[in-house]
Amino acid sequence: MIKRVTEIKKLEILSDNIREDIIKMLVEAGSGHSAGPLGMADVFTALYFNVMNHNPNDPEWKDRDRLILSNGHICPVLYAVLARSGYFAMKELKTLRKLGSILQGHPHRHSAPGIETSTGPLGQGSSVAAGIAYGAKMDKKRFKVFLSMGDGECDEGQCWETFMFAGKNKLDNLIAFIDRNFIQIDGNTEQIMPLEPLADKIKSFNWNVQVIDGNNMKQIISAFSKAKASKGKPSMIICKTIPGKGVSFMERRFEWHGKVPVKDEALKALHEICEHECKLRKWDSQKCKLLINKCGMLE
């Protein structure tokens, strides 16, 4: 079983480390998605180091909680938490999107340990998660199914088919969360295809819905623990996040949805992320300088 990290500050530092990993992966890969993974670093850190029951030494453990990444394009954040929690070596991260890599451009179930299902075509993971949750109920299993979705993804009818199915069948073992960052490829979600009032819509499908600041570790942890206790209804956590969180020139800019930093931008990004980590650690300027120098390296 994974050793749970309970201290909020430690989790926050971990999400900074995850952000570093993401930048390093993306600059090396030369293509992929930046904004989504950075925005969701806090939620994924919380899930893999605090919320979920899982065992990196036994990825096929029958009673593990499952995470389904329906917004498959944000896989760098998943790969980073999988590596940091021990599913595979950190050095694999550098192989993202390269020929022969276990880390495919969009997740593939059989390529790397810890990946439950192949995703990429938006909407698909939602049904798979519902299927697993339904099967778990049939078998009287106690594990939870965590379903990661994008807000732009919710333009897909398949998501709403899942919302209906899960509501009807009272799948209270299903805990979905939406990265409500208000961006998708072509622009702002409310201009491309308005989703609001999103919470009310999903509530009306017979779900429990919480809306939180998805970059606030305390709120994340408490929302998931509430969701885990839900009885009779599936849970939705709408996570309001800042796309590109932690990197000033990426934050809130839809242009960074599917763009990756070039080397100079990556160095600047790493510098900012490490500076933030320093602040969290309350280190003196001398020690900080060392850290920033070290983490700003693209070895």
Next chain:
Amino acid sequence: MKLDLSNLKKEASREGYGRALVKLGEKNKEVVALCCDLTDSTRVELFKKKFPERFIEIGVAEQNMAGIAAGLAMLGKIPFMSSYAVFSPGRNWDQIRVSICYNNVDVKIQGAHAGISVGRDGATHQALEDIAITRVLPNMTVLVPCDSIQAEKATIASASKKGPVYIRLSRTKTPLFTDYNTPFKIGKADIYRSGSDVCIISCGTMVYESLIAADDLAREGIKATVMNCHSIKPIDNDTISSMARKCGAVVTAEEHQINGGLGGAVAEVLGKSCPVPIEMVGVLDTFGESGEPEELIKKYGCTSKEIISSVKAVLKRKR
């Protein structure tokens, strides 16, 4: 093998699927059935009545059904998902491609009401492309049984076949000419009649038409082999190639577009292993329309008549 074509009972192949699901359900509690608001006409009704706790109603949402089936399979279940072929694998092809085939999970897909013989519902409901879109998918097995007893066998065999399986079925009652002793093995084409002038390779409802054609041809002195190629994928390369070599000419017959269907699959095999003249019987790059099944199979050229004329055409090209 001798098949008696006189006084045949008629039954739709979907009936065999319905019976097989119940038999499978009795044997294996991991078998579950999913359906999209079509339980009666897909014959999943029988399973639903017997095992209500293992039947999952999805509503009219074929994409959702494919994903849910994939999720259930990940827990070790053997889900059978049913709808009309135009909707599944038609509507939900992307979900079948990624959630089922790329994941390589044990989901079995029933495409009911395939072919032109669907009848009055018209072109929107007549799947003429489903063989083409399923057989291109990696990991997928594609089966087209020739009558209801073979549909039953194919369904039962699909449960123990690893990975995704597509089973193509028809709506109308067709002659029941195989029996429980007729051999059936996934990946093995069966020879129902031997002759050395031409080899007729067919699947589904067209196997019966091929046998009728072979009878008529025999009266004219033309000796035809009739091969039931129920496994479109994996295809039986050996049997197809050796029969083509023996006969020197091939006619394919299917209730499907000839592009990408059985005709295409056979041409792929023979182009590589034994190029001989081929003529293809099937729907010729067009949509269907409303009408009685018998009227439609005539109008769209899916009867013994077209097989006979194609045999004559291919014999002219034979070297």
